[in-house]
Amino acid sequence: MIRFEQVSVTYGDAAAPAVRGIDLTVPEGELCLLVGPSGVGKSTVLNAVCGLVPHFTGGTLHGRVTVDGRDTRTHRPRELADVVGTVGQDPLAHFVTDTVEDELAYGMESLGLAPDVMRRRVEETLDLLGLAGLRDRALTTLSGGQRQRVAIGSVLTTHPKVLVLDEPTSALDPAAAEEVLSVLQRLVHDLGTTVLLAEHRLERVIQYADQVILLPAPGAPPVMGSPSEIMAISPVHPPVVALGRLAQWSPLPLTVRDARRRAAPLRDRLRDRTPPTAGRPAPGPGPEADRNGPAAEVRGLGVRRGPTDALYRVDLTVRAGETVALMGRNGAGKSTLLNTLVGVHQPSSGTVRVAGAVPHRTAPRALLRHVGLVPQEPRDLLYADTVAAECAAADQDADAPAGSCRVLVSRLLPDVPDSVHPRDLSEGQRLALALALVLTARPGLLLLDEPTRGLDYAAKARLVEVVRALAAEGHAIVLATHDVELAAELAHRVVILADGEVVADGPTDDIVVSSPSFAPQVAKVLAPLPWLTVPQVARALEATA
Secondary structure, X not given: OEEEEEEEEEOOOOOOOOEEEEEEEEXXXXXXXXXXXXXXXXXXXXXXXXXXXXXXXXXXXXXXXXXXXXXXXXXXXXXXXXXXEEEOOOHHHHOOOOEHHHHHHXXXXXXXXOHHHHHHHHHHHHHHOOOHHHOOOEHHHOOHHHHHHHHHHHHHOXXXXXXXXXXXXXXXXXXXXXXHHHHHHHHXXXXXXXXXXXXXXXXXXXXXOOEEEEOOOOOOOOEEEOHHHHHOOOOOOOHHHHHHHHHOOOOXXXXXXXXXXXXXXXXXXXXXXXXXXXXXXXXXXXOHHHOOOOOEEXXXXXXXXXXXXXXXXXXXXXXXXXXEEEEOXXXXXHHHHHHHHOOOOOOOEEEEEEXXXXXXXXXXXXXXXXXXXXXXXXXXXXXXXXXXXXXXXXXXXXXXXXXXXXXXXXXXXXXXXXXXXXXXXXXXXXXXXXXXXXHOOOOOEEXXXXXXXXXXXXXXXXXXXXXXXXXXXXXXXXXXOOOHHHHHHHOOXXXXXXXXXXXXXXXXXXXXXXXXXXXXXXXXXXXXXXXXXXXXXXXXXXXXX
């Protein structure tokens, strides 16, 4: 269905191709997973399938890409629209209408489908993706995960032969991600749709893949094979594979079920041992401004957005040096709470204080020293033409010594040159840059909204190191995340929101182990033992060796 013939892509005056030597075939009716570290060219490969490369993104395409026999060099994206459906990393950038139902119908209108066909397919898609309750909602009022589902639905209604998806579950909660992936699996198995998707959260998708394409390094030729073959050599792999490598299981497990079948001897070795803290030190003493009180205190908070109570009677205290994970389904109010802490939303009831200041009544420049937010869409913080210019502006805004921001960028984004434009970075790289900009002011309270979206496992490990170091210095950190593995690694506490209310608040070990939805893979494999992460298990095995 998809054929790459010695494909290479070079952008502008780049010294080397973004991808090279791609020669492979994705068969009809298979789900093919594209994996590799951030910045190796996964988005470029996907864009070459739908014709965005080279017709829209520019660059020079060498070789040939055909989809259902159509050459993407001679067929522009609009001439491939009935064959290829595409969902990018940023769904909001692809929307062309105002409401959910209109967006689902737009693609079919463009193809001239009959109204009765359009109506039936819209209803089917609303049910498939759990969007029926949102049909009349404005797209701008949806959470990030809800937007992702609408973007996928707008593509599904046209019934394309090929689906191309870039990080389709990155903004979804675990239950919603399972729904989307089960829909994709049904399309593959029942309708013969060919699905090519790139995803960093391999723990969610690897069990659904028929084939895996690994891009091991920038410019390196890809390796294609079965999931088990590729996971045995891949530098990026889910925790269950890392646990299998540590325990020397062969063949490597790809699912929790496979791992549990082999885990009895490992559970016996760990049964009488107490898990270490997985790198979560006790909260530190905090910056001077926060030593006399909590970094943030929320009491009886209510926030209304239009006719909806986005938050209702929320109580939350975050102390210096503490890392708190906000979790819950899409639309639960996590982003609203973070935005209220930086003064974007004015409370309709209750009180909010950050280092003693009331956020919505404090000037942004003064608030910058107390609290910083990295939003779901990092581009909202990026305005300059180069990385160097962004860093210089951040130093100036924070009254920090020249070069302070660049040091942080180098820790999070090794080998990214000063001259590159932020829009030329991958989604994960842009997020890391935005994080560096916010950290330059060294705020006492750091808020991260889906901080691992678009990050591979290596980039996530670097982020974990940075956040741990900040917590050890006494900075308070609140991260809204669907990444259960990140919460297990970092958080002292987990707070679960549902419909704008706090329904659980307690130590990470207690909350995630008892929750089927929010338990990390290692906890599921080794249950009922209270182990959460592979590093915990590794340290325990080293101690017993």
